Amino acid sequence: RAKNDLSQRICYYEKDMDELVKARRRMSVELRDAIVRDELEIHYQVQTLVVTGETLGYEALLRWNHGPQGYIPPGEFIPLAEQTGAILELGEWVLRRACADAALWAQPYTVAVNLSAVQFNHSDLPKLIRDVLEETGLAPHRLELELTESTVFADGDRARNILRQIKALGVKVALDDFGTGYSSLDTLLSFPFDKIKIDRAFVHEALTNPQTIAIIRAILALGHGLGLSVLAEGIESEDQLNILEVEGCTEGQGFLLGRPQPMADLVAAGHLVLRPGAGERLAQRPPPD
Ligand code: C2E
Numbered sequence: 601r602a603k604n605d606l607s608q609r610i611c612y613y614e615k616d617m618d619e620l621v622k623a624r625r626r627m628s629v630e631l632r633d634a635i636v637r638d639e640l641e642i643h644y645q646v647q648t649l650v651v652t653g654e655t656l657g658y659e660a661l662l663r664w665n666h667g668p669q670g671y672i673p674p675g676e677f678i679p680l681a682e683q684t685g686a687i688l689e690l691g692e693w694v695l696r697r698a699c700a701d702a703a704l705w706a707q708p709y710t711v712a713v714n715l716s717a718v719q720f721n722h723s724d725l726p727k728l729i730r731d732v733l734e735e736t737g738l739a740p741h742r743l744e745l746e747l748t749e750s751t752v753f754a755d756g757d758r759a760r761n762i763l764r765q766i767k768a769l770g771v772k773v774a775l776d777d778f779g780t781g782y783s784s785l786d787t788l789l790s791f792p793f794d795k796i797k798i799d800r801a802f803v804h805e806a807l808t809n810p811q812t813i814a815i816i817r818a819i820l821a822l823g824h825g826l827g828l829s830v831l832a833e834g835i836e837s838e839d840q841l842n843i844l845e846v847e848g849c850t851e852g853q854g855f856l857l858g859r860p861q862p863m864a865d866l867v868a869a870g871h872l873v874l875r876p877g878a879g880e881r882l883a884q885r886p887p888p889d
């Protein structure tokens with residue numbers, strides 16, 4: 601009887617696996633067409649000065665508007681896109697769209713774009729970035745690329761070389777999710793970052809775990825000591841914001857300061873002002889081919 605139960609369970613398990621594999625295959629086929637079908641969107645989340653609340657820029661966060669299933673969050677489809685290689689196309693689309701959008705803003709805010717390790721290792725990133733800046737007319741210092749430690753760790757020498765070329769264009773580079781990766785200190789010293797983003801896990805625990813405060817304090821001392829700006833991610837409450845301010849963190853991002861939103865909503869709310877003529881340029885955007 602016990603044996604029966606087990607083989608039945610294995611049978612269910614295999615069926616589940618089978619479903620999972622099928623679902624992933626279905627999703628990867630649909631993902632390939634997402635650009636063509638115009639199903640990708642960018643939502644922008646504000647980054648501000650902690651003390652004054654002044655806007656510094658916006659992070660571009662990819663959204664897949666999958667008709668029947670609604671928005672699929674990037675955590676669900678980016679790993680898949682990385683496995684299938686579709687991330688190269690998606691990543692290029694995000695970069696181009698985010699730079700084109702930011703070039704329409706009347707205020708010279710920065711726009712931060714996330715890069716995947718796959719883009720870093722399997723495409724001519726410096727050339728792509730140069731081309732996109734030229735096409736969109738965005739001033740290079742207004743573009744900030746966000747990478748994680750795993751991105752630069754895969755192949756350190758290659759990464760250093762690419763980063764150097766990107767920096768030579770005048771583009772800014774930020775280290776995302778800092779504190780959650782591998783050997784953080786070494787990464788910081790040997791790569792030319794402009795900014796560290798303290799992972800939201802630390803901010804989340806800042807009020808309840810005194811050891812976390814010690815870590816935040818250390819990251820701030822390290823970052824500021826190296827002449828980098830430091831931004832805290834995932835700020836959800838006034839208490840978290842206050843404690844970060846007390847610790848001397850100058851920049852912040854999180855639901856308290858602003859949710860990721862479509863550009864049109866930020867414009868409607870008066871947070872973003874478009875340059876004269878931007879409306880026509882938006883209307884003239886070619887439909888996807
Ligand atoms: P990330 O770059 O660290 O982006 C911040 C994530 O935290 C976003 O999740 C954002 O919506 C979320 N967030 C912001 N404020 C808060 C807060 O106060 N509380 C909480 N709990 N969460 C907050 P999202 O948009 O789901 O993106 C998840 C991750 O997907 C990103 O993490 C980034 O690693 C990746 N991603 C997003 N867009 C792109 C893209 O265009 N390309 C690549 N390669 N990766 C992307």
Ligand code: MG
Nearest residue numbers: 659714746776
């Ligand atoms: Mg990011």
Ligand code: MG
Nearest residue numbers: 776777797833
């Ligand atoms: Mg992050």
Ligand code: MG
Nearest residue numbers: 748776777799
């Ligand atoms: Mg992340």
